[in-house]
Amino acid sequence: MAVKYTVQGLLIYITIAAYVLAFVTMIAGRRKAGQALFVTGFLTATVSFIYRWYDVRHVPLQNLFEVFLFLGMACYPISWVCRRVLRIGGQWADTLIGAIVLFPAGFVFNAEPMPLPPALQSWLFAPHVAVYMLAYIFMAKAAFQAAGEFAARKPGAEPAWLPPEQATYELVVIGFPLLTLGLVLGSWWGKLAWGNYWGWDPKELWSLASWLVYLGYFHWRYMFGRKHPHINSFWAILGMIAIIITLLWVNLSRLFPGLHSYAT
Amino acid sequence: MNRFKRIVLWAALVALMLLALLSIYGAFLGAERAQAFFTSLPLAFYWFALTALLMAGIVAFRRLGRVPSLLLMHIGCILVLLGAMWGSNGGHAIARKLFGIDKIPQGQMGILEQTQENRVVFTDSNSNRELPFFVRLKDFRMEYYRPGSLLVQSRSGQNWRLRAEAGQTLSLGDELGTVTIRRVFENFRIDIKGDNPVAYDEPGGSNPALEVSSERPGAAPGKRYVFERMPGHGNPNDPLSMNYSRMVRDYVSELEVVKNGQVVAAKDIEVNHPLHYGGYHFFQHSYGEDKLGEYTVLMVVSDSGLSLVYGGYMMLVAGVFWHFWGRRARAAVQSRRTMTRDLVGQHE
Numbered sequence: 001m002a003v004k005y006t007v008q009g010l011l012i013y014i015t016i017a018a019y020v021l022a023f024v025t026m027i028a029g030r031r032k033a034g035q036a037l038f039v040t041g042f043l044t045a046t047v048s049f050i051y052r053w054y055d056v057r058h059v060p061l062q063n064l065f066e067v068f069l070f071l072g073m074a075c076y077p078i079s080w081v082c083r084r085v086l087r088i089g090g091q092w093a094d095t096l097i098g099a100i101v102l103f104p105a106g107f108v109f110n111a112e113p114m115p116l117p118p119a120l121q122s123w124l125f126a127p128h129v130a131v132y133m134l135a136y137i138f139m140a141k142a143a144f145q146a147a148g149e150f151a152a153r154k155p156g157a158e159p160a161w162l163p164p165e166q167a168t169y170e171l172v173v174i175g176f177p178l179l180t181l182g183l184v185l186g187s188w189w190g191k192l193a194w195g196n197y198w199g200w201d202p203k204e205l206w207s208l209a210s211w212l213v214y215l216g217y218f219h220w221r222y223m224f225g226r227k228h229p230h231i232n233s234f235w236a237i238l239g240m241i242a243i244i245i246t247l248l249w250v251n252l253s254r255l256f257p258g259l260h261s262y263a264t
Numbered sequence: 265m266n267r268f269k270r271i272v273l274w275a276a277l278v279a280l281m282l283l284a285l286l287s288i289y290g291a292f293l294g295a296e297r298a299q300a301f302f303t304s305l306p307l308a309f310y311w312f313a314l315t316a317l318l319m320a321g322i323v324a325f326r327r328l329g330r331v332p333s334l335l336l337m338h339i340g341c342i343l344v345l346l347g348a349m350w351g352s353n354g355g356h357a358i359a360r361k362l363f364g365i366d367k368i369p370q371g372q373m374g375i376l377e378q379t380q381e382n383r384v385v386f387t388d389s390n391s392n393r394e395l396p397f398f399v400r401l402k403d404f405r406m407e408y409y410r411p412g413s414l415l416v417q418s419r420s421g422q423n424w425r426l427r428a429e430a431g432q433t434l435s436l437g438d439e440l441g442t443v444t445i446r447r448v449f450e451n452f453r454i455d456i457k458g459d460n461p462v463a464y465d466e467p468g469g470s471n472p473a474l475e476v477s478s479e480r481p482g483a484a485p486g487k488r489y490v491f492e493r494m495p496g497h498g499n500p501n502d503p504l505s506m507n508y509s510r511m512v513r514d515y516v517s518e519l520e521v522v523k524n525g526q527v528v529a530a531k532d533i534e535v536n537h538p539l540h541y542g543g544y545h546f547f548q549h550s551y552g553e554d555k556l557g558e559y560t561v562l563m564v565v566s567d568s569g570l571s572l573v574y575g576g577y578m579m580l581v582a583g584v585f586w587h588f589w590g591r592r593a594r595a596a597v598q599s600r601r602t603m604t605r606d607l608v609g610q611h612e
Binding site for chain 1: 302536589
């Protein structure tokens with residue numbers, strides 16, 4: 001763990017501070033002030049992402065540092081869509097998710113700029129990663145709502161918001177097509193870069209497993225509807241666990257050497 | 265829901281979770297062993313069963329027929345599975361026996377510059393087969409990002425990195441002094457003129473090197489050459505070791521396909537840009553150099569089943585977005601229209 005004494009580092013730390021303050025303010029019931037801080041954090045995160053883009057001269061989605069920078073930036077727009085379009089609450093949790101994903105970018109991951117290796121020089125690079133990351137945020141929010149189903153005080157308890165089980169479903173409904181598109185784009189890109197649309201690489205297999213868990217969720221919910229809200233929610237949490245392993249463990253652990261190792 | 269439907273749904277759920285668990289197991293095996301596992305005979309039965317189950321689902325659930333988006337998703341999955349099976353080694357063997365389509369599933373091809381080759385080597389068995397045409401390598405080249413970088417390491421394990429450009433200076437502190445890059449060579453050569461060695465850049469070849477000078481307190485200024493192709497080369501008593509490296513931007517093979525003495529196709533292939541000819545894709549895979557010269561290694565992959573897989577992908581993605589996003593968006597628009605109509609009605 002190391003502090004980054006750079007402009008990039010400073011921007012990340014300001015964003016984390018804004019998100020944490022937004023979280024505390026929202027929990028304290030000062031919703032408008034919290035929202036203003038959340039927006040401030042988002043704007044700083046956007047400047048940070050653009051700064052990185054300028055610095056490395058390619059879409060900054062090459063490694064975990066850049067991917068987490070993107071995640072930190074995408075939290076606010078997704079939170080906005082959920083609140084305004086989907087009637088899903090839990091904005092305070094979004095600020096927390098933003099701060100959590102930016103923490104490793106600020107203190108753990110190496111930020112040394114690297115040119116793109118030949119395999120990553122494809123137009124499919126940016127959409128494949130970006131689509132996956134957006135899907136991951138929706139699924140993280142879904143998992144949070146699903147966890148709320150087990151909590152005594154449910155996050156969607158306010159009448160304006162959807163109840164947790166339904167909110168989970170709505171979020172998975174938005175995230176799943178993105179997850180599918182990410183998988184298919186990755187497969188297509190794999191064919192162009194490595195010769196096979198499916199290489200049985202650990203990352204590919206874990207991402208397939210995540211996709212299958214959500215597919216299982218839909219089939220289960222089709223069979224039983226809302227009869228077993230706890231089991232429905234459990235599926236969504238299981239899917240998120242698989243996603244975390246796909247995103248982090250596969251890249252960071254030596255247990256899974258593979259074609260996606262450059263992403264570390 | 266009738267009994268048959270329930271059985272199909274439960275079977276689908278079990279099949280999906282079984283595949284998820286097998287995928288996780290496969291992830292621990294590593295890509296090579298996972299591939300062997302997933303293409304083994306017991307798993308071949310699983311793939312057939314999954315395909316049959318999807319088909320049974322379409323028959324059992326009339327709703328799938330009435331909701332085109334759901335139908336697209338399920339047919340998409342079936343096409344992906346059929347395409348993958350058709351493109352597998354087993355699929356190629358069946359195509360040969362039943363339809364006389366004799367194609368090489370996958371292999372590698374090494375071609376020296378300015379020569380042509382039609383033998384495809386199977387890496388697992390070291391046997392080879394011939395393509396009905398030749399592939400000629402006009403030229404192979406590697407392109408690099410500029411500038412490269414000079415890595416300086418002290419004996420105590422400290423590291424510094426410097427852009428490999430003439431005039432770049434690195435200050436290493438009071439004890440180690442400074443390091444300056446004086447010249448950058450693409451193709452380093454040295455001649456003795458009079459009593460002095462003279463380094464120069466000779467156009468055409470490739471021997472990347474840097475001329476680096478160092479100044480240390482209490483020591484005479486030094487000059488050394490750091491060669492990309494000789495990493496770690498240097499005086500063991502020197503307090504600093506240096507390595508020059510450049511990052512590869514691309515590998516390019518200039519290829520021609522020759523059939524009956526005629527060039528029938530040509531392409532400069534690079535990573536992400538393969539050549540497609542005669543039912544095969546040719547991918548830039550590797551490269552090397554031996555006493556006969558530079559050579560490229562191509563991965564040759566049959567395109568059997570690929571159209572089915574891609575067609576399946578398109579149907580799957582279209583179906584998923586249509587079903588989960590499109591139908592909802594339409595419903596939202598309709599409900600907004602109804603609300604507006606109601607409001608207008610109330611005002612009237």
